[in-house]
Amino acid sequence: MANYDFSTLNDRDLEELTRDLLSKELNVNFQSFKPGPDKGIDLRYSTVNDENEIIVQVKHYLGSGISKLKLDLKNNEIQKVVLLKPKRYLFCTSLPLSPQDKEEIKNIFNPYIQSTSDVIGKEDLNKWLDDYPEIQERHFKLWLSSLDIIKKIVKNGVKGRSEFYKEKILKEIKVYVPNKTHNEAVNALNNNHFILITGAPGIGKSTLANMLTYQFLAEDFELVYVREITEAEEVFSPEKKQIFYFDDFLGAITLDLYSSRNADSAIVNFIERVRDDKHKRLILTCRTTILNQAKNISDKIQNSNIDISNYEVKIENYTDWDKARILYNHIYLSDIEVNQKFIFFQNDFHWKVIKHRYYNPRVIQDITKKNNIIDSDYSEKFVLDILNDPKKIWEKPFNVQISHISRLLLLTMYSLGGGIYYVTDERLKEAFNSRINLEVVYNNYQRKGNEYNFALKELVGAFIIRTIDKNNIRYSFFNPSIDDFIFAYFQNSNEEYLQLLKSSVFFEQFKYRIATTIVKGEKRIDFSNKNSRKKLYEIFEEKKKLLKGFHSDSNLDIISTLIRLFNKNEIEVELLERINDLDISYLSWDDRDNLTEILKYIAQNNLVQQIKNLSELIKILSKDVISHYQIKSFASLIKENSNYTDFINDSKISDCDYYNEIQKNINDSWEKLSNDYMTDAYGIDKTLEEDELDDIINKRKEEAIQINKDIGLEGSEAIIEYEFDISSQIEFNKEKSKENDIKIQGYKENTRDEVLDINRLFNSNSKGGNLFMVPF
Numbered sequence: 001m002a003n004y005d006f007s008t009l010n011d012r013d014l015e016e017l018t019r020d021l022l023s024k025e026l027n028v029n030f031q032s033f034k035p036g037p038d039k040g041i042d043l044r045y046s047t048v049n050d051e052n053e054i055i056v057q058v059k060h061y062l063g064s065g066i067s068k069l070k071l072d073l074k075n076n077e078i079q080k081v082v083l084l085k086p087k088r089y090l091f092c093t094s095l096p097l098s099p100q101d102k103e104e105i106k107n108i109f110n111p112y113i114q115s116t117s118d119v120i121g122k123e124d125l126n127k128w129l130d131d132y133p134e135i136q137e138r139h140f141k142l143w144l145s146s147l148d149i150i151k152k153i154v155k156n157g158v159k160g161r162s163e164f165y166k167e168k169i170l171k172e173i174k175v176y177v178p179n180k181t182h183n184e185a186v187n188a189l190n191n192n193h194f195i196l197i198t199g200a201p202g203i204g205k206s207t208l209a210n211m212l213t214y215q216f217l218a219e220d221f222e223l224v225y226v227r228e229i230t231e232a233e234e235v236f237s238p239e240k241k242q243i244f245y246f247d248d249f250l251g252a253i254t255l256d257l258y259s260s261r262n263a264d265s266a267i268v269n270f271i272e273r274v275r276d277d278k279h280k281r282l283i284l285t286c287r288t289t290i291l292n293q294a295k296n297i298s299d300k301i302q303n304s305n306i307d308i309s310n311y312e313v314k315i316e317n318y319t320d321w322d323k324a325r326i327l328y329n330h331i332y333l334s335d336i337e338v339n340q341k342f343i344f345f346q347n348d349f350h351w352k353v354i355k356h357r358y359y360n361p362r363v364i365q366d367i368t369k370k371n372n373i374i375d376s377d378y379s380e381k382f383v384l385d386i387l388n389d390p391k392k393i394w395e396k397p398f399n400v401q402i403s404h405i406s407r408l409l410l411l412t413m414y415s416l417g418g419g420i421y422y423v424t425d426e427r428l429k430e431a432f433n434s435r436i437n438l439e440v441v442y443n444n445y446q447r448k449g450n451e452y453n454f455a456l457k458e459l460v461g462a463f464i465i466r467t468i469d470k471n472n473i474r475y476s477f478f479n480p481s482i483d484d485f486i487f488a489y490f491q492n493s494n495e496e497y498l499q500l501l502k503s504s505v506f507f508e509q510f511k512y513r514i515a516t517t518i519v520k521g522e523k524r525i526d527f528s529n530k531n532s533r534k535k536l537y538e539i540f541e542e543k544k545k546l547l548k549g550f551h552s553d554s555n556l557d558i559i560s561t562l563i564r565l566f567n568k569n570e571i572e573v574e575l576l577e578r579i580n581d582l583d584i585s586y587l588s589w590d591d592r593d594n595l596t597e598i599l600k601y602i603a604q605n606n607l608v609q610q611i612k613n614l615s616e617l618i619k620i621l622s623k624d625v626i627s628h629y630q631i632k633s634f635a636s637l638i639k640e641n642s643n644y645t646d647f648i649n650d651s652k653i654s655d656c657d658y659y660n661e662i663q664k665n666i667n668d669s670w671e672k673l674s675n676d677y678m679t680d681a682y683g684i685d686k687t688l689e690e691d692e693l694d695d696i697i698n699k700r701k702e703e704a705i706q707i708n709k710d711i712g713l714e715g716s717e718a719i720i721e722y723e724f725d726i727s728s729q730i731e732f733n734k735e736k737s738k739e740n741d742i743k744i745q746g747y748k749e750n751t752r753d754e755v756l757d758i759n760r761l762f763n764s765n766s767k768g769g770n771l772f773m774v775p776f
Contacts, residue, residue: 001126001127001130002126002127002129002130002136002146003126003146003147004122004125004126004129004142004145004146005094005122006060006062006094006122006125006142007062007145007170007174008141008142008144008145008170008173008174009060009094009139009141009142009174010060010174010328010329010332010333011058011060011332012328012761013139013141013142014058014060014094015032015042015043015058016032016139016750017125017135017139017142018042018043018056018058018092018120018125019031019032019043019056020135020138020139021125021128021129021132021135022043022056022090022092024128024132024135025128025131025132026045026054028045028054029045030043030044030045030054030056031043031044031045031046032757032760041055041056041057041084042056042057042058043055043056043058044056050087052084052085052086052087053086053087053088054086054087054088054089054090055081055084055086055088055089055090056089056090056091056092057077057081057089057090057091057092058092058093059072059091059092059093060093060094061093061094061095062094062095065095066095066097066101069093069095070101070104070105070108073091073105073108073109074108077109078108078109081109081112085112086112088112088114088118089109089112089113089118090113090118090119090120091105091109091113091118091119091120092120092121092125093120093121093122094121094122094125095121095122096121096122096123097119097121097122097123099116101119101121102116102119102121103116105119106118106119129142137745137748138747138748140178140182140745140747141173141174141176141178144173144211144214144215144218145170145173149218150166150169150170152217152218152220153169153214153217153218154166154169156217156220156221156222156223169214171333172207172210172211173211173214174329174333175326175329175330175333175365176207176211176329177322177325177326177329178211178747179317179318179319179322179747179749180317180319180322180749181204181208181311181313181317181318181322182208182211182746182747183746183747184311185197185208185212185311186212186215186744186745186746187746188311189212189281189283189744190741190743190744192275193274193275193276193277193278193280193281193282194271194274194275194281194282194283194284195212195282195283195284195310195311196284196285196286196310196311197209197283197284197285197286197311197312197313198285198286198287198310198311198312198313199287199312199313199314200287200314200315200360201287201362201480201481201484202360202361202362202363202390202479202480202481203313203314203315203360203361203362204313204361204362205285205286205287205313206247206285207361208313209245209247209283209285212283212744213243213245213283215744215745216243216281216742216744217243219241219742219744220241221241221242221243221281221742222240222241222242222243223242223243223245224242224243224244224245225245225247226244226245226246226249227246227422229246229249229266229267229270230266230627232244232246232270232282233266233270233680236273236280238277238279238685238732238736239279240279241279241280241742242279242280242281243280243281243282243283244270244274244280244281244282244283245283246282246283246284246285247285248285248286248287248480249267249284249285249286266629269680269682270282272682272683273680273682273685276682276683276685276686277685277736278736278739278740278741278742279736279739315359315360318359319754320354320355320754320755320758321752321754321757321758323353323354323359324350324354324757324758324761324762325761326361326364327344327350327353327354327364328350328761328762330364330365330368331344331368334368334369334370335369335370336368336369336370336373336378337378340373340378343378343379343380343383344762345762345763347380349380349383350758350762351758352380352384353383353387354758356384356387358387358388358390359387360387360390362390362479362481363386363387363390363393365479366386366390366393366479366481367382367383367386367387367393371397371401371462372393372394372397373396374396374400374401377396390481390484391481391484391485391488393481393485394481394482394485395485397462397463398410398485398489402458402459402462402463403454403455403458405436405451405454405455406454406455406458406459406463408432408435408436408439408455409428409432409435409452409455409456409459410459410463410464410482410486411486411489411490411496411500412428412431412432412435412500413428413432413464413475413477414483414486414487414490414513415431415497415500415501415504415508415509415513416428416431416506416508416509417476417477417483417512417513422467422474422475422476423474423475423476424472424473424474424475425472425473425474425475427505427506428475429452430505431503431504431505431506431509432451432452432455433452434503434504434505435500435503436451437503438499438502438503461478462478463477463478463482464476464477464478464482465477465478484523487523487525490513490525491525491526494514494525494526494527494532497513497514497525498532498535498536498539501536501539501540501543502539502543504539504543504547505546505547505548506547506548506549507547507548507549507552507554507557507558507560507561508549508550510540510547510561510565511560511561511564511565513525514527514536514565515527515528515565516528516533516536516565516566516567527565533565533566536565537565537566537570540561540562540565544558544561549590550588550590551588551590552588552590552591552594553584553587553588553591553594555578555581555582556582556584556591556594556595556598557594558578559575559578559579559594559598560594560597560598562574562575562578563575563597563598563601568605572607575607576607576610576611579598579602579611579613579617580611580612580613582613582616582617584616584617584620585620586624587620587621587623587624589626589630592621592630592633595617595620595621596621596633596634596637599617599618599621599637599641599644600637600641602614603641603643603644604641608643614647615647615651615655615658618638618644618647618648618662619658619661619662619665621634621637622634622662622665622666622669622711623665624665624669625665625666625669625673626673627673628673628676628677628680628704630669631666631669631670631673631707632707634711635707635708635710635711636710638710638711638712639710639711645712648662648711648712648713649712652712662711662713663713663714666708666711666713666716667716667717667718670704670716670718670719671716671718674704674716674718674719674722675722677700677704677719678697678700678701678722678724681696681697681699681700682696683696684696684697684729685729685732685733685736686733687730687733688730688733688734688737689730690726690727690730693724693726693729693730694726697722697724697726701719701720701722704716704719705719705720
């Protein structure tokens with residue numbers, strides 16, 4: 001049985017639900033009443049003989065209680081009903097009503113309420129929802145908030161992300177506005193099993209992705225929240241229903257498109273794998289500009305099928321009614337003062353916001369959050385100023401509402417976040433304490449105790465989010481507009497970032513947030529000015545021996561940072577000296593990326609002849625490979641740089657032992673990785689014919705042999721002799737093919753007069769802009 005408390009619905013949502021249920025129950029067509037002074041009418045059924053045949057009044061009173069409701073009915077509502085003289089009067093509330101409550105309310109409205117059955121409470125609404133399940137499905141926010149559905153969402157989401165907890169989900173559902181955008185995204189995901197949601201910052205990509213995720217968690221899919229595509233591959237389970245959610249996926253891997261991780265191949269292959277599996281769904285989000293940038297970098301992404309399920313969320317897709325409901329929901333649930341909410345209900349100001357050319361859902365969220373405003377500043381002008389320049393929303397909270405120590409922590413956190421979208425507690429604490437030490441030495445700051453915990457207490461929930469996953473604590477910005485604000489802050493004064501670098505602890509504080517050669521579309525602090533670059537070089541020279549990387553060789557990190565930030569003529573002497581002194585016995589994944597980047601630089605800048613230990617560097621790169629993507633990356637490095645191609649080919653004649661060692665290294669790697677590589681083949685989980693599957697396996701073998709040829713090597717025996725259990729795979733595929741494909745439902749919108757309904761939503765007659773009533 002349905003057991004909704006209707007807390008995710010605002011007053012207008014409840015009114016629409018009541019209209020749909022009563023229209024079905026009584027088999028009459030109820031109409032919502034036009035905007036104007038509150039006359040005690042929310043819904044009306046009229047006949048030729050009586051304009052007020054049936055009048056319905058709907059009162060939410062969520063959180064107010066039954067006593068307050070009865071008092072209001074006696075003091076305010078009964079007089080309105082007497083003036084209307086309806087033939088039949090129905091009263092509806094979302095509150096639970098006892099038989100005694102119903103009798104008292106009937107008596108208040110005597111003789112217009114004919115029986116207690118015309119007093120409708122929470123239990124009655126739930127019974128009708130059981131009787132008419134199609135109405136339950138139509139009211140998306142209501143269905144998604146049911147106790148059973150929420151339990152499923154929390155249960156299936158808890159393994160993936162600690163943020164998937166009941167209170168957050170319900171809050172997000174309350175403010176969400178399902179619309180055409182949701183329906184089109186549902187269709188794309190149902191048809192292709194994956195969706196790439198793109199759009200401008202703040203347009204609603206993550207919110208839409210969350211709602212789609214909730215719907216699949218309600219269908220008993222298990223959530224896998226992905227930070228790197230390798231994580232998805234590791235936990236991919238053919239037997240389970242899984243939904244993979246990769247938020248800002250290209251923002252996280254754009255740098256990897258240049259590296260040995262072959263992130264472009266990995267994501268394209270994984271998409272194809274998901275498309276063929278009825279038990280899998282994949283949701284990706286990224287900014288449109290970053291997608292375009294990634295296509296320019298990677299032919300694999302440019303030429304992939306990723307666009308067949310690319311749904312771009314555009315503000316043009318939002319109707320005025322959608323914008324109005326987004327605004328209304330945020331105001332309705334906002335913690336700002338009532339007098340501040342009033343401005344949206346007076347002088348038709350809601351139309352100025354809805355029609356504003358820079359209307360943006362995230363800005364609406366920001367201007368209705370108490371933490372983001374100073375009470376005395378809140379006015380129509382303030383709202384319009386923020387819409388014109390959204391970064392201003394953070395100016396006063398950043399400059400006035402938080403302490404100097406908290407500002408230092410925010411700026412430090414920004415410096416650490418360029419390569420990944422979160423910062424671990426350990427790294428943030430270490431970098432922040434270093435920053436405080438600088439303040440003590442140079443600015444006479446007096447320590448007051450545990451500044452780190454003090455700053456976190458001030459910032460968590462307002463500027464940053466704390467995520468706890470098992471025993472790991474991570475921090476990320478509350479929303480991307482804070483990242484944008486801090487970028488603009490540093491861009492206006494890179495001297496501030498130089499000050500931060502004087503206390504730097506990690507290489508990424510140099511590598512990811514700044515650039516000395518600006519590329520259009522990349523959000524990097526500009527140090528292209530010769531004087532700025534000189535200061536940057538001096539600080540790096542002072543700090544480089546003390547900096548740390550991600551489980552990586554510091555010498556490789558130093559060289560990588562030098563070639564990223566400085567001109568060849570500025571670093572050539574030091575660069576050659578450092579490269580020639582390299583003595584590496586083992587490469588972590590980050591080391592491998594750094595060394596690949598360094599070897600590409602050497603070839604592109606004609607420095608190969610000056611590298612004395614080139615043979616050792618190439619050899620170590622071929623050794624102990626832990627992913628077939630690394631073998632492909634190594635092959636690309638050799639093939640794309642003729643110096644290295646010649647080097648391998650010449651060694652086959654002039655240094656057989658060396659050539660054989662490279663061949664052995666690659667053979668050993670394929671021995672460990674052949675099964676993962678072969679079973680990752682596109683179509684292997686789908687085909688039902690043995691001959692077709694045999695062709696797929698043979699083609700995959702040929703591709704691996706070609707990878708070896710690109711290096712200049714013979715095919716590896718582990719690949720050539722690889723045997724695949726075709727019959728077992730076919731049997732598995734046949735069983736899976738019998739299962740039904742799970743599809744989620746879209747949102748069914750009623751036809752409406754937008755202008756009329758928007759004015760009714762904001763209780764305006766749109767002539768004098770008079771305020772008749774407010775819903776809070």
